Amino acid sequence: MHLILDAIITGVLSGGIYVLMALGLTLIFGVMDIINVGQGALVILGAYLSYLLQQQLHIDLFVGLLITMPVMFALGVGLEIAFVRPIRWERTTLSILVTFAIALLIQGALSLGFSSNLVQMHAWYVDRSFQIGGFYLAWVYVFDFLLSVVLVIGLYLLLNRTKFGAGLRASMQNRTAAELVGIDVERVSAITFGIGVALAAAGGMAYGATSAFNPNSQYDLISRLLAIIILGGMGSLRGAVVAGLGMLVIEDVTSVVWSPVWATTVFYMLLVAVLVFRPQGIFGQLAGRRQ
Amino acid sequence: MKVLRPASLLVLLALAVTFPLLFPNPAVEQVAVLTLMFAAAVTAWNAFSGYSGYISIGHAAYFGIGSYAVAILCQDWHVPGGWLPFLLLPLAGLIAVVFAIPMGWVALRTRRHTFVIVTIAMFFIMQLMAYNLRSVTNGSRGMSLPIPVHWSGAFYDIPFYYVGLAVLLLALLVSWWIRNSKYGLGLLAIRDDEDRARGLGVRTGPFKLTAFVTAAFFFGMVGGLHAYFVESIFPSFAFDPLNDLMVALMAFLGGLGTLAGPVLGAVILVPAQQYFTIEFGKPGFYLMIYGAMFLAIILLLPQGIIPALRARFQRSEALAGPLRGADADGAGGAALAGDGEAERGGGPA
């Protein structure tokens, strides 16, 4: 029982990290109808950047975000304009191939730059734990979770209290209509992509602080993230939050109750099980019958 | 569509059959074997994804299943190296089918966009299973396949070549047959407007699933063949996400929805891939080259080669009626501007 509680708490805390990464992904899909399969690679890139800043310039991981997030935001905008915007035909499918290609480019570059040795970031809050209840938890988990909360709230405010956010939400609901009322949908798309990648940067730092990683980790990450957003409903921000937390909690509990080996498989089985009954995910919408 | 006359088809066939005799270089033959395998897989993939429009970036899962099926069968049934393992290929295909039916059914319930992701997720599930089901698959230690000790170095590639060619021809036959049947028409209609097709009585569910499963069958066979060819398999290798991407890319490059496109795509990209792997051995480097290559192909040649060629031929033919432009059929193209506006040019043609 104790262990289960432990697992639930760990699940929620690490779930926050995945939520951060998944939000970017689902946001991009919601606005642009494209699936950024490179999100995993971008997360790892963010992780390496944070690592670099810390190693070379001794900048604290969290403080480093003030640099990595804007940089990755710019990268995201650049990628969208250069590689995604030109796709005119079969946007969704081709965007998958394009972003996969970008992922390979990033992975390749990182492999060249950093070798495939596992990297682990260190800081006082990574190495030290505090005691809660009857078990120990590294401080970093709490900080990461707080980071997620802050960014999620920030995103919420951006979406619901700013003019840009209104434009973004409008584009999500109906691109054409948004264009007709004067919203520069292309600009919104580029910025959204940038936001998604900036969130990946944050997620990368958070992820890298809690797990060892190497360029190859992008596959494991992206498959989890995709599973999360499908489960939550593609394009649904609420869904990303619920599914992210839920999946991680269930995985961690399974790890404790059954076996760590099967925990990850259960993660995906859950996805399949939900799809059997609700193909649109928890908060997704069924494609209505067209006119 | 008839890009090649029957006579040129025969010539190509003759060339394919005599290829190993014309080019006895083992390195070349090896690339040729891989090309044939991929060509078969891409042709089958196209018969599902190209015709129905449901892009599956996860069919490589069935490749992996086929690989392990042959490995496990050879192990359990003590099959010796030589010609016998080839007989297991159809069985590997069927085993892949057994997995494909439920997986396809679940995946096809989702929207087209979600479908793509679900296939990716399912691919990773299978990869995980390969790692975790250690008692069956030997986990990350991998499995080895029987080695045909009687086949000397120079001869080794030859049987694989012809078996690969046979599989490819079978895949082409099936793909051609589908294209010209009522069933295939239904798939194409699904691609264009699924709801409308359903409303007209096209049985979309069974149609899609059948095509999905057929593609899986061929992937299973190719997976088994490949495993036997390389003599050992590992989870990360049998279930390699790059395979998924390569297959899709070859189909897009050649022309999605066409018959010759997949083969053309494979003939171009497999040797290119092999070349890059050898020349730029350092892992990071060749990943970057792949990535760059993919980007270039997708952004510059979105329709694929065959449709672009076809468009060029059609442009020179006289066209009746108020036609907009000679966009080739079979692989999409820019949507017509002017839809929804009042008709110009008078009444019916």
Next chain:
Amino acid sequence: MSLLQATAVRKAFGGVVALDGCSITVEKGSLTGLIGPNGSGKTTLFNVMTGYEAVDDGEVAFDGKRITNAAPERVFQLGIGRTFQLTRIFPRLTVLENMHVAAQRQGLGGLFGRWSSSKEHARALELLEFVGLTRLEDVPARNLSYGQKKLLEFAYVLVAEPQVILLDEPAGGVNPTMIRYLTERIRALNELGVTFLMVEHNMEFVMGLCDRVVVMNHGVTIADGEPEAVRNDPRVLEAYLGA
């Protein structure tokens, strides 16, 4: 006698009530027009009657049989065809292939045969000639002009020899010559016994062609009768001109 009938149908989308207890009867052999201001629920009624939307309440019957909430393919098989406001044809298929999609053969044997049996081919050509699209058989449908696409959609709906055809704005965005042509084609089919229900905004078209007109507003029918009577009905005028 009534061929197609909707009784007290209710349909709401979220907070918006599209159909509020709407009833309509289409007499066999009639040319019935359905008009009303934008947002009155005409297309929703069509969708409900052909299975593209489910009803919240009410019934739809065809030839005495209950078909409420039946799937679109079932509705089609029973003999009800429909066209769409935004023409739905299969853009990447040729004109002829479009026709063949609508000709669904029974049984497995039909599936594996060539997609166009000679009988079907003959019928397809016959229908294409009827709508004046011969010579364009091998053209990809997306290359057709807007009017030609409308004709194609009309033609392939005819493949299944429906008893009643629901036309959603057949004259929309089409020039006068084409409208005259369409009117003539519809009349020709009507003489052969096909019933028509059409939604239209083009008053001239409706008044000239239909023998009965139903008017909708705010999700219910407010008038029903001969064109001249309806045209002068004060309630109809108010619906169109009033707030």
